[in-house]
Amino acid sequence: MKKFQLGEFEEIVLLTVGVLYGEAYGVAIKGEIETRLKRKVSVGALQSALRRMEKKGFLISELGETTSERGGKRKRYFKITALGKKAMDYNIETRLELRNLIPDIAFDFKLC
Amino acid sequence: MLKKIGEWIFSFYCHPDFREDILGDLEEHYRSNFKEVGKRRADLKFFLNVLLLFRFSLLRDTWSSLNLIHTTMVKNNIKMAYRSMRRQKFYSFLNLTGLAIGMAACLFIAIFVKDELSFDKHFEDSDKIFRIASNLKFGDNVFNLSFAPDPMAKTAKEEFPEVVEAARTRGNLTQLISYNNNYIRQDHITWADQEFFSIFSLPLLRGDRNHLLDEPNTAVLTETTAKKIFGEEDPLNKVIRVNDQLDIKVTGVIADIPDNTHFDYNMFITMLNRDDASRNFWLGNNFTTYLKLNSKEAKEVVDGRFPAFIERHLADQVKQMMGVDLKDAVASGNLAATYFLQPIEDIYLYSNLDFELRSGGSIENVYLFSIIGFFILLIACINFMNMATARASIRAKEVGVRKVLGSLKGQLVNQFLTESILNSLVSGIAAIAIVTLFLPFFNQLTGKEIVNPIFSLNGLWPYFTVATLIVGLLAGVYPAFVLSSFLPSKVLKGEMTQGKKASLMRNILVVVQFSTSIFLIIGSAFIYSQLDYLQHKELGFNKDQILVINETQLLGDQIQVFKTELERSAVIESATISDFIPATNTYNDSPFLSENATTTDEAVSLQIWYVDEDYAKTYDLKMADGRFFSKEFASDSTGMVLNEAAIKRFGYAENPVGRKIKSVMENGSTYTIVGVAKDFHFRSMTEEIQPQVFFLGNSTGSVSVKFKANMTSDVLAASESIWDKFSGGKPFEYDFLDDIFSNSFNDQVRLKTIFSVFAGLAISIACLGLFGLAAYVTEQRKKEIGIRKVLGASMTTLLGLLFRNFTILILVSSIIAIPLAWLYMDGWLADFPFRIALNPFIFIISAVGTLIIALLTVGYQSMRAARRNPVENLRCE
Structure with a gap:
């Protein structure tokens, strides 16, 4: 379904926002993905993925409190919406479905 | 941060x-x-x-989400422009062709000018490198040389703190080079100091930059020369033989010297091999001397140091050699020696001294061609403007409707500008195609080697893109404002009277076009006839049927036998041994005094030619008085033959034969005049005939042979077989004198071709425009023509009516162009000592020719209109 379309990176960001519930803002999400998935994340890619998904309605955000650590700038916390959850579930389910449809023989590597 | x-x-x-x-x-x-x-x-x-x-x-x-520019409008404008171009295929074609040709011509000129301006700028620190030039005066003789005395480089470096490096070159010769008994005639050989390669950053491919020419018998080759001599072999440390005498070792190979350099040497032999390079002789100027200064501004300082420096070093030698005090001689105006620096970047375009290493560049030509390019582009732009305003009535309704529907004036201006920019972009692309196609011809014509001038790294593309847009804007701005200012109420009612203003403007533009064309046509006519005059002027010697055999010094003692053998051949009329060939720029001068002269101040500088007894016979030289040298007179070894110019300078008006002339050099030897030769053009036709003297002498570099008519191939075969008998396998090298002669006109031929090509282009573009304009005017007057015809007007009357306007325009153009062309050609011709008169006939012919071309262009349209059945013209559908 077109409306649940998620890119691979978007999916990871969406899941991580869920994992970090309540603490999901830019730096934290980036750190979490980097430690868990051991891959480099650029600020640009992450931020544009976040805004894109917010526009699609998978995420909502609100500004948090001011901290001196950030030069007096507020954090923006992201949360998954119901639609976001649906998209996430839909993605994972369709993949699982496809995985289960693979016949055992396809994994019989001796034949190769 | x-x-x-x-x-x-x-x-x-x-x-x-x-x-x-x-x-x-x-x-x-x-x-x-x-x-x-x-x-x-x-x-x-x-x-x-x-x-x-x-x-x-x-x-x-x-x-x-928002756009900075209104793309929809731009898109719409482009679409409209495209449609209007398609609807008016004929006019669009005229417009685009004219503009494309004009832009291509301009591009070619830009390529040319850019290359001319790039000379010698490719060296590192090229702005700090200077050449020493001199203005010398010796009695009546004035020299402007690009040479300096041999100690100049060394002394200048020692005494001027500003000089970082100094180096000399001398000579630019063709010699016979052999390697493994293979002979090659190598041109552009010079002698140079080791420091030459520290001053000029010529990329070194093989060898050690610090030890190239610092030992005797060493040489540096360019890549191409090395390939020619050694093929694929590594040339480093190989020994080659020069003129069968001298063995020299190749110590380095440099990349070929770029074409845009004022010297074009192929081989550098070390200066240490020249005895005259360290004689410490301040009175002879033979060395091209380059100085590298520590800054660009130091030029003035060094120039200022020269007078004292010259006095310090010259005074002793002047006293010793000429017996006069330098200060007194300078004060009395009999002697002058000024030296100054020339930036090497300026040499090619600005310097015009005697013996320039490379001629052809001149800043005047750069300006001239830039102006011509500008005018050709202007002519093409005018076509566009004229056609656009002339066809305004067709677009008027469109403008009216657009205005009624709410278009603002600015938007309409935008629309018309888009149209003209689109036109110029399309023409620009066509122009690039034309340039790419014709580049080989261009290179041939200009003698340059330019590849990919537009899209290379520092090519012309950024300028060209900007220029294309500017042309589009300039050509479009006037029509855009005219067209967009129509009042809808009038236009839509059909009251489409184009004011007198618009047609006046159009006429002025046509006059500009045709004045330029006529100017160019007159210019090329004059250059053409001047060149024709020079090429066919009575030379005073025979240039046809003469074969010059080179490198005959290799025959050694056998040269006389060789000559006798040649003379015996059936196809050969006579032969003479002499290095001195007319029409080549041989230069060998020395001062002489008349028999009753008292001081050296009265010296006359004579060109000395060493010849044998058969010289006059072979070259058909005419004698004005006395006789030429002859074997019958043993005394001829102290005899001399002067030309008329020399006699005049010595003031021997009556009975010159038998009188004496003293040499200033050679301890004042005296010679007797045995004959007076009629003046002949022994150097370039673009120079005055100078005083000249013949001596009997040994100059065995070439043998000239006069052969019978239509025997060209026979004489070659005969001479070569005789050569082979004596030469021991050395190559037979020859030139025909008429080839040498016509090559000496290369620069002028080039100018002629360029001028006539551009004149042709200008007139064709202007006529393209005229053709379109005529089509429009006749279309507008077709009802008038119909009525006149019905009322009994004849063909001639009708044609006269249609021609009148254009004829007046061409006449006005002639009146503007002729005085300007007169002024310019007068200046151009003044540079030639032998020149044609400013013949009014040429001016009239050019103007009438242009008129005829223009009327023929208009004629087709007018004929068609006048011959058409009036019913067709008058019928209202």
């Missing part, structure tokens, strides 16, 4: 809603980076992040 800039850039492009929190995130990253990797890396990372954040989803509204 970097962080501040980053923040500023980010705030500039980022959507304001996202700015705060993303900047906060960046700040947080920055601080942790700061701790981990330090300020510099953190700054850099911050900046990189800002650049990477430039993403579509994060941009400001203005950037992502």
Whole structure:
């Protein structure tokens, strides 16, 4: 379904926002993905993925409190919406479905 | 710093809603980076992040959803332009062709000018390298040389603190080079100092830059020369033989010298091999001397040091050699020796001294061609303007309707400008195609070797793109304002009277076009007839049927036998041994005194030619008085033959034969005049005939042979077989004198061709425009023509009616162009000592010719209109 379309990176960001519930803002999400998935994340890619998904309605955000650590700038916390959850579930389910449809023989590597 | 800039850039492009929190995130990253990797890396990372954040989803509204330009309107304008071009195929074709040809011509000129201006700028520190030039005066003789005395380089470096490096070259000769008994005639050989390669950053392919020419018997070759002599072999440290006498070792190979350099040497032999390079002789000027200064501005300082320097070093030798005091001689105006520096970047275009290493460049030509290019483009632009305003009535309804529907004037101007820019872009692409296609011809014509002039790294493309847009704007701006200012109420009612103003403007533009064309036509006519005059002027010697055999010094003692053998051949009429060939720029002068002269101040500088007894016979020289040398008179070894110019200078008006002339050099030897030769053009036709003297002498470099008519191939076969008998396998090298002669006109032929090509282009583009204009005018007057015809007007009356306007325009153009051309051609011709008169006939012919071409262009349209059945013209559908 077109409306649940998620890119691979978007999916990871969406899941991580869920994992970090309540603490999901830019730096934290980036750190979490980097430690868990051991891959480099650029600020640009992450931020544009976040805004894109917010526009699609998978995420909502609100500004948090001011901290001196950030030069007096507020954090923006992201949360998954119901639609976001649906998209996430839909993605994972369709993949699982496809995985289960693979016949055992396809994994019989001796034949190769 | 970097962080501040980053923040500023980010705030500039980022959507304001996202700015705060993303900047906060960046700040947080920055601080942790700061701790981990330090300020510099953190700054850099911050900046990189800002650049990477430039993403579509994060941009400001203005950037992502709103457009800075109204693309829809632009799209619409382009569509309209395209449609109107298609609807008027004929006019669009005329417009585009004219503009494309004009732009191509301009591009060619730009390529030419850019190359001319690039001379010698490719050397490192080229602005700090200078050549020493001199103005010398010796009695009546004035020399402007590009040479300096042999000790100049060394002494200047020692005494002037500003001089970083000094080097000399001498000669630019063709010699016979052999390697493994293979002979090659190598041209552009010079002798140079080791320092030459420190001054000029010529890329060295093989060898050690610091030890190229610092030992005797060494030479440096260019890549091509090395390939020619050695093929694929490594040339380094190989020994080659020069003129069968001297063995020299190749110590280096440099890349070929770029074509845009004022010297074009192929081989450098060390100066240490020349005895005359270290004679410390201040009175002879033979060495091209280059100085590298520590700064560009030091030129004035060095120029200022020269007078004292010259006096210090010259005075003793002047006293000793000429017996006069330098100061007194200078004060009395009999002697002058001024030296000055020329920036090497200016040599090619600005310097015009005697014996320039390379001629052909002149800043006047650069200006002239730039102006011509500008005018050709102007003519093409005028076509566009005229056609656009002339056809305004067709577009008038469109303008009216658009205005009624709410178009603003500005929007209409935009529309018409888009149209003309589109036109010029299409023409620009066509022009590039034309240039690419004709580049080989261009290179041939200009003698340049230009590849890919437009799209190379420092090619013309940025200028060309900008120029194309500017041309589009300039050509479009006038029609755009005329067309967009129509009043809808009038236009839509059909009251389409184009005011007198518009047609006056059109006439002025046509006059500009045709004045330029006529000017160019007159110019090429004059250059053509002047050249024709020079090429066919009575030379005073026979240039046809003469074969010059070179390198005959290789025959040694056998040359006399060789000559006798040649004379015996059936196809050969006579032969003479002499290095001195007319029409080549041989230069060998020395001062002489008349028998009753008292001081050296009265000396006359004579060109000395050493010849044998058969010289006059072979070259058909005419004697004005006395006789030429003859074997019958043993006394001829102290005899001399002068030309008329020399006799005049010595003042021997009556009975010159038998009188005496003293040499200033050679301890004052005296010679007797045995004959007076009629003046002949022994050097270039573009120079005055100078005083000249013949001596009997040994100059065995070439043998000239006069052969019978139509025996060209026979004489070659005969001479070669005789040569082979004596030469021992050395190659037979020859030239025909008429080839040498016509090659000496290369520069003028080039100018002629360029001028006539551009004149042709100018007149054709102008006629393209006229053709379109005529089509329009006759179309407008077709009802009038119909009525006149019905009322009994004849064909001639009708044609006269249609021709009158254009004839007046051409006449006005002639009146403007002729005086300008007169002035210009007068100046151009003044440079030639032998020149044609400013024949009014040429002016009239050019103007009448242009008129005829123009009327023929208009004639087709007019004929058609006049012959058409009036019913067709008058019928209302």
